Amino acid sequence: MNLDELLKEYSELELQLADPAVHADQHQARTLGRRYSQLTPIVATYRELDAARDDLTAAKELAGEDEGFAAEAAEIEARIPQLEERLKHLLIPRDPNDDKDIIMEIKAGEGGEESALFAGDLLRMYLRYAERLGWKTEVIDSQPSDLGGYKDVTVAIKAKGDEGVWFRLKFEGGVHRVQRVPVTESQGRIHTSAAGVLVYPEAEEVDVQIDPNDLRIDVYRSSGPGGQSVNTTDSAVRITHLPTGVVVSCQNEKSQLQNKESALRILRARLLAIAQEEADAAAQAERKSQVRTVDRSERVRTYNFPENRISDHRVGFKAYNLDQVLDGELNAVTQALIDAEMAEKLAQHS
Numbered sequence: 001m002n003l004d005e006l007l008k009e010y011s012e013l014e015l016q017l018a019d020p021a022v023h024a025d026q027h028q029a030r031t032l033g034r035r036y037s038q039l040t041p042i043v044a045t046y047r048e049l050d051a052a053r054d055d056l057t058a059a060k061e062l063a064g065e066d067e068g069f070a071a072e073a074a075e076i077e078a079r080i081p082q083l084e085e086r087l088k089h090l091l092i093p094r095d096p097n098d099d100k101d102i103i104m105e106i107k108a109g110e111g112g113e114e115s116a117l118f119a120g121d122l123l124r125m126y127l128r129y130a131e132r133l134g135w136k137t138e139v140i141d142s143q144p145s146d147l148g149g150y151k152d153v154t155v156a157i158k159a160k161g162d163e164g165v166w167f168r169l170k171f172e173g174g175v176h177r178v179q180r181v182p183v184t185e186s187q188g189r190i191h192t193s194a195a196g197v198l199v200y201p202e203a204e205e206v207d208v209q210i211d212p213n214d215l216r217i218d219v220y221r222s223s224g225p226g227g228q229s230v231n232t233t234d235s236a237v238r239i240t241h242l243p244t245g246v247v248v249s250c251q252n253e254k255s256q257l258q259n260k261e262s263a264l265r266i267l268r269a270r271l272l273a274i275a276q277e278e279a280d281a282a283a284q285a286e287r288k289s290q291v292r293t294v295d296r297s298e299r300v301r302t303y304n305f306p307e308n309r310i311s312d313h314r315v316g317f318k319a320y321n322l323d324q325v326l327d328g329e330l331n332a333v334t335q336a337l338i339d340a341e342m343a344e345k346l347a348q349h350s
Contacts, residue, residue, distance in 0.1 A: 040262040042090045049083040099164035099203035103269040111193020116149030119195040128328025140262045141250040171337040173199040174300030203272035216240040222251035270303045315340045
């Protein structure tokens with residue numbers, strides 16, 4: 001979409017959002033408002049640039065009569081390239097999911113109990129990061145391990161305001177490797193283990209239509225660490241989406257209905273990701289960069305405890321404040337990945 005089309009769309013959105021009838025449908029009003037917020041910086045920068053060009057023309061015409069206008073013309077002339085560069089950045093196509101909330105799955109991999117403990121550390125890191133940004137979190141499902149970690153845990157993260165969670169956390173998908181002395185290690189040797197992270201944009205019901213006839217729903221009793229029964233009724237739910245073979249299980253809630261609703265949320269997010277992969281080759285490449293097998297060799301990031309070092313292998317990011325990162329100070333890491341994506345897009349569109 002070119003600039004003229006975006007300006008036209010912005011004007012149409014202004015008219016629509018001024019119509020009280022539009023706000024009767026909250027979903028439509030939210031969708032239009034989100035798009036309006038996305039276009040506002042583009043339109044504001046374009047208008048500022050357009051005004052600067054007009055001011056430059058006027059200042060140059062008056063410069064012969066007044067030296068003050070000559071100085072003003074020089075200032076405006078220096079500012080115009082900055083505005084042009086800002087507009088160029090803003091016009092780079094956005095990821096359509098950037099303003100969405102997410103569902104994140106963290107899975108223990110190689111390393112047994114140590115891997116499960118590390119999965120718990122990652123969950124805590126993301127929960128702390130979300131807390132710092134004022135985001136809302138909800139653990140949808142979990143399979144705790146005997147020592148207090150997680151074999152598998154699923155969390156929903158929701159943003160406040162216009163910037164979505166996906167924009168900040170979409171690059172977290174992949175295999176995360178840890179190097180440290182496990183609590184179970186009596187000889188003090190450093191071990192390497194891994195946990196996998198999968199990130200999905202959360203799908204609303206309008207995004208993904210699920211035919212109930214395509215679902216096989218099984219119920220069973222929830223179980224805790226070591227196989228202990230945590231529920232005496234068949235409240236755990238397993239949903240199989242027959243056309244795709246996607247299977248989702250939930251047992252966190254005491255109510256079968258609540259577990260079913262949670263499982264459907266995860267299923268919608270997974271089906272949306274699959275649909276986008278099929279429709280968009282770029283999205284498919286991005287998804288492939290996430291976990292295929294939780295194998296140490298496919299790492300995206302390493303957490304080295306003895307050196308207090310965190311390394312992101314995709315962009316060469318390295319810092320020696322691992323303790324702070326695990327306490328939720330993730331901004332430097334996520335920003336390095338966002339900047340790398342921006343640089344790649346700029347190269348593609350230059």
